[in-house]
Amino acid sequence: METKKTEAIILRTKDFGESDLIVTVFSYRYGTLKGVAKGARRSSKRFVNSLTTFSLVNLAFRERRSGDLVWLDTCELAEGFPAIRSDYNLLSKASYMVELTETLFPSNVQNAEMFQLLKFGLGSLSEKQNTEETMIMFQTRAMKIGGFGINLSQCSLCNRRYEGKGRALFHPPSGSIACLSCEKESVLNPGMGPKTVQVLEDFQSTDLSLLQNVQCDDDIITELKKVLMMHVEHRLGKKLKSAKYL
Ligand SMILES: [Zn+2]
Structure with missing residues (x-):
């Protein structure tokens, strides 16, 4: 052979x-x-x-x-990447990255873009800077590469366009945003400010090389963490084992 x-x-x-x-x-x-x-x-x-x-x-x-x-x-x-193994927080995040990669791309499914993302994610974690941002960016992009991008252009319930102003909700069943006329902000439909939606859009579509050491405000990170955890769980139909350590 x-x-x-x-x-x-x-x-x-x-x-x-x-x-x-x-x-x-x-x-x-x-x-x-x-x-x-x-x-x-x-x-x-x-x-x-x-x-x-x-x-x-x-x-x-x-x-x-x-x-x-x-x-x-x-x-x-x-x-x-020795730094990852000497820090529990980094180890948890890296374990999640690895599990999400394997879940989205099981045996014999080749994807060069996903490989570059995992390499980039582990490299960024090992630099120990902006690790929350790195994690959210990784989740967002991995899901997009796996065919589960979040639709941010319009409300999935009434099809009204989102113009980038005011709060939007995340609607897990459709993997899309919804407007406040259609749903209430709640634990099941976490809200996002316009800046948060913009960051999500950037994480989904900006070239990876431009996302080195991206920094976000704490409230944006808090909103995106909820949205991404729900999105991954809904689309994959399960909670990843490593998610509980995050
Ligand atoms: Zn609507």
């Missing part, structure tokens, strides 16, 4: 047999892959310090004749 190479991010590892590891990665070229790293728990030159969750690596692997596991040949560390 031919050897394939790709950049990848380690999502998870699990002990397998006496000395092997089962490694799950999200790769640039092949999406989520699960592979066996033979002898990785003994000292192995082929996997030096690279098989740690959140690490960015250069991977070489071969497909097997049957089954959905691949053979990992070599794995070289490109960036370990």
Whole structure:
């Protein structure tokens, strides 16, 4: 079988047999892959310090004749993001990013844009600046890339256009905004000020390179955290396991 190479991010590892590891990665070229790293728990030159969750690596692997596991040949560390592992708050956020990525893009679904977003998100977290903004931006964009962008242009109930003035509500069943004539602001329909809607719009559509170290006011962060948690839960039909640690 031919050897394939790709950049990848380690999502998870699990002990397998006496000395092997089962490694799950999200790769640039092949999406989520699960592979066996033979002898990785003994000292192995082929996997030096690279098989740690959140690490960015250069991977070489071969497909097997049957089954959905691949053979990992070599794995070289490109960036370990060590800061993430030494801070519980960052670790929780990174774990959520990884879980959301795998949920949106299960096995064999390749998406280069999602790979770049995860790499960007982990890199931003490891710099320890504006981590709340990083998290909201990651959720917003991951959902958009996965086909679940939030419609911010009009009320989903009466179709009235939102002109960017006054408060709007988030309407989880439609993944869209609603106007205050159609619904009341409540726990089920959290409200957003016009600046919050604008930030959401920017997070959904601005080029990733322009979103480095974005900073938002606290009230915008508070509003967006509620909206994004509800949006993810509604669209995926479940609460992510790592959400409870956020
Ligand atoms: Zn309406």
